[in-house]
Amino acid sequence: MAIIEVKHFNKSFDGHAVHKDVSFRVEKGECLGLVGGSGIGKSVVLRSLIGLEKPTSGEIWIEGEEISKLKERDLTAIRKKVAYVFQNGALFDSMSVYDNLAYPLREHTAFNEDEIQTRIHDQLEEFGLLEAEGKLPAELSGGMQKRVGLARAMMIGPKVILYDEPTAGLDPYNTLKIRETVLRLKKKGVTSVFVTHDMPTAIAVCDRFVMLGEGRVLDERRADELSRKDPGPLERFITGDYGGY
Amino acid sequence: MKAAQLDFLKLFGGTTILSKQVVSELFRRPLYFRLIVEQIYQIGIRSLPLVIVTAGSTGMVMALQFGLGLEKFGGKLYIPKIVSLSIVREMGPVFTCLVLAARIGAGITSEIGSMTVTQQIDAIRALGTSPIKRIVIPRVIGALIAIPILSIAANFVGILGALLVGANDLGLDPVFFVQKVLTTVWVPDFLAGFFKTPVFAGIIAIVGCYFGLTVKGGTKGVGSATRQSVVTSSICILVGDYFLTKFFWIFEQWL
Ligand SMILES: Nc1ncnc2c1ncn2[C@@H]1O[C@H](COP(=O)(O)OP(=O)(O)OP(=O)(O)O)[C@@H](O)[C@H]1O
Ligand SMILES: [Mg+2]
Numbered sequence: 161m162a163i164i165e166v167k168h169f170n171k172s173f174d175g176h177a178v179h180k181d182v183s184f185r186v187e188k189g190e191c192l193g194l195v196g197g198s199g200i201g202k203s204v205v206l207r208s209l210i211g212l213e214k215p216t217s218g219e220i221w222i223e224g225e226e227i228s229k230l231k232e233r234d235l236t237a238i239r240k241k242v243a244y245v246f247q248n249g250a251l252f253d254s255m256s257v258y259d260n261l262a263y264p265l266r267e268h269t270a271f272n273e274d275e276i277q278t279r280i281h282d283q284l285e286e287f288g289l290l291e292a293e294g295k296l297p298a299e300l301s302g303g304m305q306k307r308v309g310l311a312r313a314m315m316i317g318p319k320v321i322l323y324d325e326p327t328a329g330l331d332p333y334n335t336l337k338i339r340e341t342v343l344r345l346k347k348k349g350v351t352s353v354f355v356t357h358d359m360p361t362a363i364a365v366c367d368r369f370v371m372l373g374e375g376r377v378l379d380e381r382r383a384d385e386l387s388r389k390d391p392g393p394l395e396r397f398i399t400g401d402y403g404g405y
Numbered sequence: 406m407k408a409a410q411l412d413f414l415k416l417f418g419g420t421t422i423l424s425k426q427v428v429s430e431l432f433r434r435p436l437y438f439r440l441i442v443e444q445i446y447q448i449g450i451r452s453l454p455l456v457i458v459t460a461g462s463t464g465m466v467m468a469l470q471f472g473l474g475l476e477k478f479g480g481k482l483y484i485p486k487i488v489s490l491s492i493v494r495e496m497g498p499v500f501t502c503l504v505l506a507a508r509i510g511a512g513i514t515s516e517i518g519s520m521t522v523t524q525q526i527d528a529i530r531a532l533g534t535s536p537i538k539r540i541v542i543p544r545v546i547g548a549l550i551a552i553p554i555l556s557i558a559a560n561f562v563g564i565l566g567a568l569l570v571g572a573n574d575l576g577l578d579p580v581f582f583v584q585k586v587l588t589t590v591w592v593p594d595f596l597a598g599f600f601k602t603p604v605f606a607g608i609i610a611i612v613g614c615y616f617g618l619t620v621k622g623g624t625k626g627v628g629s630a631t632r633q634s635v636v637t638s639s640i641c642i643l644v645g646d647y648f649l650t651k652f653f654w655i656f657e658q659w660l
Pocket of ligand 1: 173178197199200201202203204205
């Protein structure tokens with residue numbers, strides 16, 4: 161059974177259809193690359209997968225549960241399973257890095273403050289963020305903020321991670337760090353959907369690609385099927401020959 | 406014109422839905438007690454200086470104006486009565502809420518608005534928690550507790566201001582002034598002004614949160630939402646004041 165299944169997803173804003181009919185699935189343990197031109201609606205799809213956005217029509221199944229008609233309150237269980245890594249980290253800027261990481265634990269677990277501290281230390285160490293612990297988000301570089309956002313999303317061990325351009329605007333060092341983290345989580349069996357414009361990283365981490373355009377899925381291919389000899393829309397998009405619109 | 410009507414409907418519908426969400430989530434755990442206390446502090450204690458200055462100067466000016474006007478007719482002795490009644494029944498609560506609509510309303514909208522445009526509100530939701538509970542409810546409860554108390558403080562400070570002017574500039578005996586106030590102002594007068602303050606507090610907090618949560622268009626959007634929030638809640642307070650006054654008037658007759 162697919163862990164995520166999107167069926168005939170349609171989404172309009174003020175009568176303008178961003179997505180007309182998008183369907184795809186993500187298997188357990190897989191890393192799916194979701195690509196497409198700027199403004200084509202990749203973030204909209206990703207947001208819909210945890211109910212931040214409601215489809216105009218169509219269905220979204222997460223582990224056999226149709227979530228698109230769930231109430232906000234009932235989405236909590238889904239959001240504990242499926243983590244969202246925001247484009248700019250979306251850290252709480254009035255809280256220190258420590259409190260940002262403590263947030264999911266304090267909300268969803270019964271750990272006492274000592275246990276929380278131990279877990280945060282382990283997490284900071286794993287993500288190479290130990291020196292950031294007491295700082296406020298505004299005191300960190302963009303790359304650090306993204307890594308903290310990633311660490312926060314991982315605090316309660318989600319089964320699925322949705323990455324929204326995790327490497328955009330990062331230097332090669334931070335890009336590599338993010339790439340290593342994604343691969344490490346993948347080894348642990350975490351399923352992921354990876355939205356990015358950074359093709360080298362996408363090719364390094366994704367098992368399969370879905371390309372969006374014109375409100376639907378334009379092309380879909382396993383990573384090891386990408387071919388230089390007989391390029392489809394996906395290959396042409398990746399090499400920059402084709403904008404996808 | 407059509408756009409304005411649509412905006413009004415959106416505002417009316419949006420604030421109604423938000424209020425319903427607040428009520429329906431109020432009794433569900435967890436209740437973030439610490440966040441509520443923080444808001445009472447932010448709204449209550451931090452607004453106190455502003456309220457003191459506003460109320461104090463209002464009381465002083467009113468005493469002076471009535472003093473100069475009534476002196477011609479030898480009616481100076483009525484000053485304590487007139488001024489204290491106007492303050493307690495009307496000026497204290499309404500002026501306080503108007504300046505707080507600016508201070509607190511702007512604060513709420515700009516803070517929540519920045520959280521919205523930086524996706525922090527989305528992050529609260531994505532992490533399986535509720536912005537209504539964490540952000541809106543503490544502000545609504547904080548305002549409902551702090552603003553009525555501030556308005557009582559404003560009543561006292563306003564009358565004190567009038568007393569100072571009465572004693573210094575108008576030659577009224579302070580003891581006489583206080584006696585007059587105490588024999589004039591009675592529970593219904595106090596209630597006539599005080600019962601409006603929770604209503605105004607609710608308006609300030611809900612309108613502030615609504616505009617903050619619905620900000621569109623980045624940092625610029627935060628600026629215009631803040632402006633709209635202050636204008637909207639000020640207008641609601643002024644218009645609402647008329648109806649509330651009338652309502653209480655009928656109620657008093659009926660008693
Ligand atoms: N809340 C909204 N209201 C109105 N329009 C929206 C909203 N959210 C997204 N859109 C529109 O949907 C389209 C897709 O936006 P989205 O952010 O998903 O694109 P994207 O593929 O993630 O682009 P990028 O690669 O630049 O991040 C855009 O044209 C945008 O204007
Ligand atoms: Mg995007």
